[in-house]
Amino acid sequence: MLTLLHNAFVCTGLPGGFYPDGAILIRGSKIVWIGNRADMPPQPEPITYEDLGGRVVIPGLINTHAHGGLSTHRCSCDDGDLFQWAAGLAPHTSHLTVEDNRRGCYLAIMDMVRNGITTACDCTRYGAGVFADVATEIGMRSLSGALANSPELRKTGRPNWPLALDETTEAMELHKGNGLARFYLGGHSPYSCTGDLLKEVRREADRLDLPFVIHLAENRRENQQTLEQYGATPTGWLEQLGILDERSVLAHCVWMDEADMDILARRGSGVAHNPASNAKLASGVAPVPAMRKRGIPVGLGTDSTLSNNCLDLFQEMKLSVLLQRVTSLDGFIMNAEDAFTMATIEGAHVLSWDSEIGSLEAGKEADLVILNLSHPLGLTAERVLSDVVYHAGPQHVQAVMVAGRMIFRDGQLLLVDEPAIRTAIHEYYATH
Ligand SMILES: [Zn+2]
Structure with missing residues (x-):
């Protein structure tokens, strides 16, 4: 099964690697294709689409x-x-x-x-x-x-x-x-x-x-x-x-x-x-x-x-x-x-892991972060890079994907019960 993240400003992490109308095609844990949406070759398999609403995607x-x-x-x-x-x-x-x-x-x-x-x-x-x-x-x-x-x-x-x-x-x-x-x-x-x-x-x-x-x-x-x-x-x-x-x-x-x-x-x-x-x-x-x-x-x-x-x-x-x-x-x-x-x-x-992670490229693991970033003058490669380093923070993180699986979205960790874990830890230290 393929998933296509689309309608995103994609920043691959490679020099000059920006796709203003970016799309990322994922199968299992890996990226199989990445680029501007219009350039995507036809796919023989069914695709699940996820519209990112113009958000910015960066490598994890x-x-x-x-x-x-x-x-x-x-x-x-x-x-x-x-x-x-x-x-x-x-x-x-x-x-x-x-x-x-x-x-x-x-x-x-x-x-x-x-x-x-x-x-x-x-x-x-x-x-x-x-x-x-x-x-x-x-x-x-x-x-x-x-x-x-x-x-x-x-x-x-x-x-x-x-x-x-x-x-x-x-x-x-x-x-x-x-x-x-x-x-x-x-x-x-x-x-x-x-x-x-x-x-x-x-x-x-x-x-x-x-x-x-x-x-x-x-x-x-x-x-x-x-x-x-x-x-x-x-x-x-x-x-x-x-x-x-x-x-x-x-x-x-x-x-x-x-x-x-x-x-x-x-x-x-x-x-x-x-x-x-x-x-x-x-x-x-x-x-x-x-x-x-x-x-x-x-x-x-x-x-x-x-x-x-x-x-x-x-x-x-x-x-x-x-x-x-x-x-x-x-x-x-x-x-x-x-x-x-x-x-x-x-x-x-x-970390000797760069053949699999660290940038968004076909063949690499789909580890990525979706950011709620906008700019009054519109997104460009320069503005996105500048905003990510000098302006952005955790408050801009909308979703996080690791190995093709969403693990955080809209303020919530998806695989664990975060509030329960935090409460249990606080309770433990209140009594020890
Ligand atoms: Zn240390």
């Missing part, structure tokens, strides 16, 4: 860095730099259980879908498969896993390696054949993992053919510490350990020198850029234009609701441009197209 947004499980504890600590903030948080979050993680994932994923996010890379400490379980139930796509840490370096909480490995293999088994869920292995950071642990996690990731995720060069003090301890920057140290390749997803990368960026370019590693979180934790502004100029793929991430405090990639797109301009005093350093590309196809590339 890709969140390359999140910690959904922490969403129950939003605003536990709003101040301090990364290390001061982490110390302030520890009493609130270090005792969290896998079931707390699950409740947080519900809150996070429901928010993400409302905000037009169709794929997220999530990090936790315990319960590597929980985000995938919940995302699948809600209908969102996920790259899930747990970040290992060394107990001698990260003293709060119980050790999570090789637990994370066992949880991940179990989740992979459980989600076999589930096209929405993928998994990775990772380490928390150069400052909370020993070199031996990082090498072991990397080896296991290679053995299981999985991406490798780590926080990297987030805070200036982290760089000073690594330099003192290992005589190398965090990036240089990971390079010495042989950790980096094209399937590495590196969150933050704020404190990067020229040599660090050259290493990432050489290795083909991807960066998850979290502009709001980096600003809130006084980390700095990542050298995004310099990294992208070297060909390093950069995606956007929300990080957790503890360091942001919302899971909104529209904000991240806008901030990603504004922060570069305000620190460089160069009004041309980045533009709306750069931000939109990072939130879509480039983010998909960072």
